[in-house]
Amino acid sequence: MxxxxxxxxxxxxxxxxxxxxxxxxxxxxxxxxxxxxxxxxxxxxxxxxxxxxxxxxxxxxxxxxxxxxxxxxxxxxxxxxxxxxxxxxxxxxxxxxxxxxxxxxxxxxxxxxxxxxxxxxxxxxxxxxxxxxxxxxxxxxxxxxxxxxxxxxxxxxxxxxxxxxxxxxxxxxxxxDMFTLIGSYGLAFAVIILFGTLAVYFVTKKTLTRLWSFADRIRETEVIVNNMPIRYDGNDEIKVLVDSYNDMLKKLKHQSDLIAKQEREEAWRDFARQVAHEVRNPLTPMRLMIQNHMRKFDINDPNLEEKTMRTGNILLQQIDTISSIAEAFSDFAKMPSRNDEKIDIIDVIKNALYVFPAEYVEFNYSPKAIMMRFDKQYLNRVITNITKNAFQSIPHTRKAKVKVDVMLLDNFVHITIKDNGEGIPVEAQSSIFVPKFTTKNSGMGIGLPMVKKIIDDYDGTIRFESEVSVGTTFYILIPYHE
Structure with a gap:
């Protein structure tokens, strides 16, 4: 600093x-x-x-x-x-x-x-x-x-x-006599300057050391963490600053609690509306299918068995759709508990990329191995979700190309995933990490929010740059802990 x-x-x-x-x-x-x-x-x-x-x-x-x-x-x-x-x-x-x-x-x-x-x-x-x-x-x-x-x-x-x-x-x-007097004045002022300089330096240094420690504490202050107040036993001007900071912490905690409560309530309302909407979509054709089957039901119809089987198969498909919707939202609402272990970041990412066509994936990394404590399943989900979205964004008329770069720099693991897809529309870029938001015709819109939640859990950051009809690049930055 x-x-x-x-x-x-x-x-x-x-x-x-x-x-x-x-x-x-x-x-x-x-x-x-x-x-x-x-x-x-x-x-x-x-x-x-x-x-x-x-x-x-x-x-x-x-x-x-x-x-x-x-x-x-x-x-x-x-x-x-x-x-x-x-x-x-x-x-x-x-x-x-x-x-x-x-x-x-x-x-x-x-x-x-x-x-x-x-x-x-x-x-x-x-x-x-x-x-x-x-x-x-x-x-x-x-x-x-x-x-x-x-x-x-x-x-x-x-x-x-x-x-x-x-x-x-x-x-x-x-x-x-005048020179003697001036010499005495000069000596007195030299002594005053010497001791005054030392006194001012040590007093100022001590005061600034306290202020710097307060500044470090203030710089570390965040909205969503349990910030500890500063203890100061002095009774001077600095105490006014400390008291103001401690009062701010109390107000900040109260306001953050209110905001968190409102966000949780709003998120659950949105989730409820989304679940209802997603479930209603397959229920409507199921209802129509059953009503149509009941209206046309004839016990003497020679094709009755075939029609019944076809209707049953369609109903089973819709039931499977409802089940997948419930499973997807369950995965987002309750992710598996974090299980950190010492893994090779390069090796895990390489294995995650094996499920995609090798001729369309370019993987570059430096050094050859990055050993750190991380949840293997979490990292696999991050790479898989972003890479899958990358391939899904590339039109069939274009030769797919997804480039993944990993490197260790300045005690941070840098992961870059670049595609040559259609890009993210400008009006949709601000909502890309919002749950239930999606730019695709299918999907639940929870893949990227899940990725962001994982990165946030490790005090990392994720951002992207996108140009329509050119492609999108995701940048992931994770603090390195050996």
Whole structure:
């Protein structure tokens, strides 16, 4: 039995779906974590830069407060030039001073990483906002360079210059923390996927094993046999399926019993009508014969003895016909008890075919002997009935040819009987195995139903293919039991 309807089994598909979902979840968590980590890192460096800006601004205010006059945009260069480098060293940061037009006037950078002339967009933003502006100017290797821009104000709160603090972040230790965190996430998800996969596989496999056993039982369910209900002690969704199947069995048994009872009653009614019809046929001429003999009876008739003998012979013939009818129906209604024995199928069929003209019968078989347990009389009846019908279907104007093939294949005995007769009319093919149905002018119509009953008793099948004016082929398939 093939239990897979797909390139992958259900447990494998469930595992693939689960792993896919977990991987997407892990990816989403890692992306969110990395984004959050980067935002936190950026915020961390901005906070450091803001603190440096506050410290530098306080130092610059101190320098301007110690100047004897008022700091202006014209003398700011002179005011800060002496203590400019000292402020940078104390705060461990580079300092760049621009005039209000954006021109660089002072710097502590030996190699400039800032603008020589500030872009107009920065100048415009400083006019509208006196707060610190943080921009991520560019990226140098793995470390980001931040720059803060703010207005330097004098005692009268006038803008006299622009302060720029370039700040180069050190990402090494933060990236190390991020990689450590991502590695921990990865290890945790790997463990979850491993144990989750194993758990899903075993649970799914156990569930499917039960379902497959239920499917096998359902597949074996038939209408006319005593099907046993499925026992399941669990209290889960599978129990609903099992209870539904057991309820179906009860309904199926009840309905099959009703159908079987109706079929038996209808069959006996049909049998009774058929017996009455078949018996009435010879009784009618017998009645007429006796009435005619009584009407013409004359004790002085010199031919009285001859007429009486002729009438008696006719009556005896009709009585024999009635007797044969009763015997035929008796054979069908009560077949001899089955007596299985180990026989050679080939030998029994060969003996059954001996009663037919050998020049018109072709018998082929493979292997030379097929030994199995079977009722010899039953097999003889099957072959004899079908072969006799085959010869009776062949018109006298045609050279008879009946071909019988027997072979053992795939643990089944295949029997094929082919004739070149007139074939079975299309309208009669659906009733060919129905008792009392016949396409011949004589006969009881119980030969083929008897054959089908025998084949059914051995769990076999019988079917036919027929073409009018060409012939008919019967195919018999019987399970082989050595």
């Amino acid at each position: 093939n239990k897979k309807n797909n390139s992958f089994s259900l447990p494998v598909r469930i595992i693939i779906y689960m792993v896919t979902i977990l991987l997407f979840t892990a990816g989403a968590i890692l992306l969110i974590t990395a984004n959050h980590f980067n935002n936190q890192t950026k915020q961390y460096h901005e906070d450091i830069l803001k603190r440096k800006v506050r410290a530098v601004e306080a130092a610059l205010d101190y320098e301007m407060d110690n100047f004897p006059g008022v700091a202006t945009k014209e003398n700011i260069h002179n005011i800060l030039e002496e203590g400019f480098l000292r402020i940078g060293d104390i705060n461990k940061t580079d300092i760049v001073i621009y005039d209000l037009r954006g021109n660089k006037i002072l710097t502590t950078q030996p190699v400039s990483t800032t603008y020589n002339v500030l872009p107009q967009k920065i100048l415009d933003r400083l006019k509208n906002n006196n707060e610190i502006i943080i921009t991520n100017k560019d990226t140098n290797n793995e470390n980001d360079i931040y720059s803060s821009y703010s207005n330097i104000k004098n005692y009268y709160n006038e803008n006299i210059a622009i302060l720029c603090l370039p700040y180069q972040s050190n990402q090494d230790f933060l990236q190390q």
